[in-house]
Amino acid sequence: MDNLQILVAAPVFSVQLLIDGILVGAVFALAAYGMALVWGVMNIINIAQGEFVILGGYVTWAVAQAGFHPFLGVPVSFIALFAVGWILYRAVVARVVDRDLFISILATFGISILMQQVMNQVFTADVQTAQSGLGTLFLFEGQVTVAQIKIVAFVFALALGGALVVFMRRSRLGKAIRATAQNARAARILGVDTGRVYAITYSLNAAICGAAGALVVMIWVIQPFIGLAYTVRSFMIVVVAGLGNLAGVVAAGLGLGAAENFAGFILGAEFQTAFIFSLLVVILLGRNLRLRRQRRVLR
Amino acid sequence: MTSLTTRVGMLAAGLAVGGLLAAGPAMAKVEGDTIVFGAAVSFTGKYSTNGKHTKNGYDLAAKRLNDMGGIEVAGKRYNVKIQYYDDESTPARNAQLAERLINQDGIKFILGPYGSGPTKGMAPIIEKYKIPMVEANGASRSLFNKGYRYLFAVLSTSEQYLAEAINLAAKLSAAEGRRVQDLKVAIAVENDPFSQDIRAGVIDDAKRWGMRVVIDDKLPKELNDMTATLTKVKAVKPDVLVVSGHSKGAALAIRQVHEMKVDVPMLAITHCEAADVIGKFGAAADYTLCATQWDETMSYRDGWFGSAGDYAKTFQAAYGYVPPYQAAESSAAVLVWADALKRAGTFDTEAVRDALAQTDMQTFYGNIKFDETGKNIAKPMVLRQIQNGKLVPVAPVEFAAKKTIFPRPMWSER
Amino acid sequence: MSRTAALYGAVGVAALLAPLVFPAFQTQLAFLWVMVLFALTWDVMGGQMGYNSFGNVFYLGLGMYVTAVVQRDLYFDVEEYAHVAGAVGTLSAGEYLTGLALGLALAGVAAVLAAAVLGSGILGLRGHYFAICTLGLGIAAGEIAGGIDYIGAGSGLVTPVFPDALGRRGMFFYYLFFALAVATFFTLRWLYAGRFGLAINAIRDDEDKAEAMGIHTTRYKTVAWCVSAFFLGIAGGGVGNLVGFIDPTDVAFAGATFGVWMVLMAILGGKGTLWGPVIGAVIFHVTQELFWTYLFGWQRVALGALIIVIVVFFPQGILGWVRQRWPERFGHRVDEEARAPGGGA
Known part of the structure; x- marks a missing residue:
């Protein structure tokens, strides 16, 4: 518990952990929003979420390698992953969309393995990163340092999230997506082409992840095999926040980012990943207990 | 039980046996004038980059041997061929592949996989079958305190990787007039066999000098953010920060130490070359010890490749990139085999093992002489x-081309 | 019945002779039975009861560590073990067998206890929440094991070297896993044939109705998980020794390989059937070995594609497909099953 004493003695380091955590939490929230979208509209839990993020990172990396500024990678990744999502939907997901949820989990798991391995063949297992060229922000007389790219990523993530909300509320397509989420059959009767809505929803999710991946490669490093952590984080955020609750997703995302940093600091880095996954189990059990109390099921 | 399900079951059983037979092309240890070595290396999975370096190193040496007329054993010259399997970067596979190489392919001479975990998976099997293995990429010291007789490693064990950094910090601080006992060491290494041994070596040396280990974090394998650990470094201000986590750890450490402007007098890491930290981060990577x-x-130098510099040129010409040490040590492992087989003058595995144990040679990669643990x-x-x-050798003294810059300049002064 | 007995006998004799006929393939054949065990134990929960678990590797890893720790602590000092684990002949045949037997027994016990404790909470979850929760359980366990120094932490744990006196290692483990698989198969066959099988099938079909009918669903679910965990825990102890080196995330709690294969094999063969997991495991293992040999470097790509093809086109599995194709074959079996339930599919 020495680590805890450090935080008590020098609270400024808590500020460091908190700021870092909240800024990267926005990136987690972005991927989680995409997952909530697919889950809510199509009733599919997309296990390949993390792989979309990583692939988006590679697209941005390629953009940076070609000599452009990696910021350009955000829209490029968005568009490229939209296309990838469309192809995957047509080839695989369309065939499992109305099946048992477990089948779609497995199918997207297959997609995830396939994508990992193809990325490994194409980009090799080397770690890659893209340099934004931004500097560092100093706070509290230099005691707290924040990479400016994290601030930019935070703003990007929130802006994209805001744009999506407007799209969902205002556009015809957005309304069709929401209608399908509420009741697919009714939407179909009222003339919504649900097949197309599904395709767009899945592709849009991939595109959102792609943009998140563009931010990830500028903040950290990527490798073909580290996608699962993003999938799990997305899932946790959605479970905590619920479907169709953007404010909740953002809050849960930021909270998770901060919680991870504090866990890594206090428990030691070896338990940081363990903490995330244990938290997942605890959150699910807690949710179940709460529901059980509400349901008052006969025992 | 219906006859149909049973029939499907019987069919499956038949397929199983047939399929497994098809899964193993038969091969002998020595076919005509070719000696076949076996190796299970990571072609896919998280270590596949280093697996590629390993394979390139093996292949380059095999090609060089063949170009020079092969290996001479008892007056006859034999070509060299290597039978590869993919261990997918998981030690769960290596034990199976070792048995496959030995039992199905009849291979009697084995080259090691990449990584300490996979090597740990193979070592008990080769020991069991008394088939010698020369490995070049399993550095964990726990491989060499178990009494294995058939395991030989050309590389320095992992506890030595960064221990020298501790000694260097001690000497340089003493020269500045600081008390060595006041030095604080921070360790952040990946939670895998290789890096954990690096940690053990650093802790041993820190203890020997009376230094205090103030941070001792194990980075999870999936970790891609060191913020928490580095915040701790900022808080407790150690004099030496040691980071090891294969390529990912190296890249992350350089990136985040720079971005968070963590000032630490000495930063020592592994896998600088494999992660290409200079190419990726440029000036931000400066002053790092690798x-x-x-x-x-x-x-x-040796009679096959010439000098170390010649090897680097040959490798670059063949594969188009500067050889990382993972490739060089892999080539050296093949040379050790060539030397031992020649001295043994027979293919008898016991005689070859004894010849390996008596190895005392110089290669372009360095001198090679095994102790009783291999x-x-x-x-x-x-x-x-x-x-x-540029990567400039600074320690130990006999290889130092320049002096170490210590302490690292503060970020604010760069 | 006599024909059934003859067929069981034929399969049994073939299985008994296999390692003698193909001595070079003993280890791969041993892994074949490991795969069968994986699929069978997964199907108790996933197939028969409709609780799709991604976290059964938890019991596999638990069994591995329990067995290895027993083997180590019975004859060695923890410190000393690090120095002698690899020396052949440090353990006599008797010592090795005692350690292994005790370790396997305790592995089974530990797995059952863990399943009973965890089951009370986790089995309250339904559907995909259960699936993802178990996924988290498996991964968290691997990460936590990697932080515990007593079991080697991230450096892993080496199991004692197989003593020469016991003959061929591959053969020994082949018969060990064969025996365990047969025991598992017949235990499950017996369980599915009785009230237990009907109850867990009822839970799969409609848990709320089953509860309303007066079935103590929680009790049945927990028992089912304990049964699955028991055999898987023991199998884990054996796998640890067969592999020889226990890495916390890559060997013991290997959710992305073993954990997913369990599910796939059961689905491939036909989940919710007795023979399905066996057939699925055999085909999967052989396919995988072939991929390994002939699709060098691309085998995992092929595996990913195979998963997609299986779940998209064969979600009902081979036996399910056969049943659809030739319903009359199964049609007349319904009566037979009513009389003597438990034939399986």
């Missing part, structure tokens, strides 16, 4: 510092 098994400026004790680790975007 552990290496080998450097192309070293003065070693590890190479004739070659030191080298520390290089990144100075102006």
Whole structure:
């Protein structure tokens, strides 16, 4: 518990952990929003979420390698992953969309393995990163340092999230997506082409992840095999926040980012990943207990 | 039980046996005038980059041997061929593949996989079958305190990787007039066998000097954010920060130490070359100390490749990139086999094992002489510092081309 | 019945002779039975009861560590073990067998206890929440094991070297896993044939109705998980020794390989059937070995594609497909099953 004493003695380091955590939490929230979208509209839990993020990172990396500024990678990744999502939907997901949820989990798991391995063949297992060229922000007389790219990523993530909300509320397509989420059959009767809505929803999710991946490669490093952590984080955020609750997703995302940093600091880095996954189990059990109390099921 | 399900079951059983037979092309240890070595290396999975370096190193040496007329055993010259399997970067596979190489392919001479975990998976099997293995990429010292007789490693064991950095910090601080006992050490290494041994070596040396270990974090394998650990570093201000986590750990450490402007007088890491930290981060990587098994400026030479520099040129011509030490040590492992087989003058595995045990040679990669546990004790680790975007050997003294820059300049002064 | 007995006998004799006929393939054949065990134990929960678990590797890893720790602590000092684990002949045949037997027994016990404790909470979850929760359980366990120094932490744990006196290692483990698989198969066959099988099938079909009918669903679910965990825990102890080196995330709690294969094999063969997991495991293992040999470097790509093809086109599995194709074959079996339930599919 020495680590805890450090935080008590020098609270400024808590500020460091908190700021870092909240800024990267926005990136987690972005991927989680995409997952909530697919889950809510199509009733599919997309296990390949993390792989979309990583692939988006590679697209941005390629953009940076070609000599452009990696910021350009955000829209490029968005568009490229939209296309990838469309192809995957047509080839695989369309065939499992109305099946048992477990089948779609497995199918997207297959997609995830396939994508990992193809990325490994194409980009090799080397770690890659893209340099934004931004500097560092100093706070509290230099005691707290924040990479400016994290601030930019935070703003990007929130802006994209805001744009999506407007799209969902205002556009015809957005309304069709929401209608399908509420009741697919009714939407179909009222003339919504649900097949197309599904395709767009899945592709849009991939595109959102792609943009998140563009931010990830500028903040950290990527490798073909580290996608699962993003999938799990997305899932946790959605479970905590619920479907169709953007404010909740953002809050849960930021909270998770901060919680991870504090866990890594206090428990030691070896338990940081363990903490995330244990938290997942605890959150699910807690949710179940709460529901059980509400349901008052006969025992 | 219906006859149909049973029939499907019988069919499956038949397919199983047939399929498994098809899964193993038969091969002998020595076919005509070719000696076949076996190796299970990571072609896919998280270690596949280093697996590629390993394979390139093996292949280059095999090609060079064949171009020079092969290996002479008892007056006859034999070509060299290597039978590869993919261990998918998981030790769960290596035990199976070792048995496959030995039992199905009849291979009697084995080259090691990449990584300490996979090597740990293979070692008990080769020991069981009494088939010798020369490995070049399993550095964990726990491989060499188990009494294995058939395991030989050409590389320096992992506890030596960064221990030299601790000694260097002690000497340099003493020269500045600081008390060595006041030095604080921070350790952040990946939670895998290789890096954990690096940690053990650093802790041993820190203890010997009476230094205090103030941070001792194990980075999870999936970790991609070191913020928490580095915040701790900022809080407790150690004099030495040691990071090891294969390529990912190296890249992350350089990136985040720079971005968070963590000022620490000495930063020592592994896998600088494999992660290409200079190419990725440029000036941000400067002043970092990097552990290496080998450097192309070293003065070693042999009759196959010439000098270390010649090897680097040959490798670059063949594969188009500067050889990392993982490739160099892999080539050296093949040379050790060539030397031992020639001295043994027979293919009898016991005789070859004894010849291996008596190895005492110089290669472009360094001197090679095994102690009774099978590890190479004739070659030191080298520390290089990144100075102006170049890797410059700085320790131990006999290889030092320049002086270590210590302490690292503060970020605010760069 | 006599024909059934003859067929069981034929399969049994073939299985008994296999390692003698193909001595070079003993280890791969041993892994074949490991795969069968994986699929069978997964199907108790996933197939028969409709609780799709991604976290059964938890019991596999638990069994591995329990067995290895027993083997180590019975004859060695923890410190000393690090120095002698690899020396052949440090353990006599008797010592090795005692350690292994005790370790396997305790592995089974530990797995059952863990399943009973965890089951009370986790089995309250339904559907995909259960699936993802178990996924988290498996991964968290691997990460936590990697932080515990007593079991080697991230450096892993080496199991004692198989003593020469016991003959061929591959053969020994082949018969060990064969025996365990047969025991598992017949235990499950017996369980599915009785009230237990009907109850867990009822839970799969409609848990709320089953509860309303007066079935103590929680009790049945927990028992089912304990049964699955028991055999898987023991199998884990054996796998640890067969592999020889226990890495916390890559060997013991290997959710992305073993954990997913369990599910796939059961689905491939036909989940919710007795023979399905066996057939699925055999085909999967052989396919995988072939991929390994002939699709060098691309085998995992092929595996990913195979998963997609299986779940998209064969979600009902081979036996399910056969049943659809030739319903009359199964049609007349319904009566037979009513009389003597438990034939399986």
